[in-house]
Amino acid sequence: xxxxxxxxxxxxxxxxxxxxxxxxxxxxxxxxxxxxxxxxxxxxxxxxxxxxxxxxxxxxxxxxxxxxxxxxxxxxxxxxxxxxxxxxxxxxxxxxxxxxxxxxxxxxxxxxxxxxxxxxxxxxxxxxxxxxxxxxxxxxxxxxxxxxxxxxxxxxxxxxxxxxxxxxxxx
Numbered sequence: 001x002x003x004x005x006x007x008x009x010x011x012x013x014x015x016x017x018x019x020x021x022x023x024x025x026x027x028x029x030x031x032x033x034x035x036x037x038x039x040x041x042x043x044x045x046x047x048x049x050x051x052x053x054x055x056x057x058x059x060x061x062x063x064x065x066x067x068x069x070x071x072x073x074x075x076x077x078x079x080x081x082x083x084x085x086x087x088x089x090x091x092x093x094x095x096x097x098x099x100x101x102x103x104x105x106x107x108x109x110x111x112x113x114x115x116x117x118x119x120x121x122x123x124x125x126x127x128x129x130x131x132x133x134x135x136x137x138x139x140x141x142x143x144x145x146x147x148x149x150x151x152x153x154x155x156x157x158x159x160x161x162x163x164x165x166x167x168x169x170x171x
Contacts, residue, residue: 020110027105033059035092035104035133037122039111043079046092046122048104060095062088072165074158082121082141083148083159089122090163093129094170103132116141 013019027034033050043064049056064079067087078084096104104126108119115138124140126133148155 017110027107030105033101033104034107035126035131036107036109037085037089037119038109039080039085039118044085044088044118044122046088048092048096048101059101060092060099062091062095064088067091067162070169071162073162077155077158080118081148081151082118082145083151083155085118085121086125086146087159087162087166089125090129091166093126093131094166097130098170106133106135113139115139116145121146
């Protein structure tokens with residue numbers, strides 16, 4: 001049997017490239033819930049997750065489908081665009097504050113951390129909703145992209161309508 005460092009089998013999620021365990025441990029040591037943002041091929045998913053030794057538990061969750069179902073986002077619009085990510089983050093922030101969580105740390109997983117990206121649009125939504133998340137101002141996208149003005153003028157009106165629906169749902 002080989003016992004050397006090169007012969008040791010790495011954890012499965014590390015081998016598959018799904019989890020960076022060093023980054024995860026740094027996030028868990030903070031003690032605050034994690035605001036997890038994942039962008040798939042079809043939609044965005046924002047979740048507030050708290051750590052339990054038996055397994056993490058999802059406190060609140062918003063995804064692209066719930067934007068269409070609950071917050072009047074047009075069904076023919078993209079569920080993973082910058083405005084959709086902003087709205088998902090905004091809705092998650094409002095739900096988190098309503099349930100008694102006032103702060104979180106951002107967990108972007110293995111996504112690239114380029115400034116102005118969809119992940120940081122969701123972060124901007126959480127911040128605008130009132131959730132306290134440590135961040136730097138330079139990574140947040142500008143207002144024109146968040147409101148969807150770079151896509152279409154009708155997109156900007158859809159964003160405003162969805163923000164009103166989120167506000168009414170979480171009073």
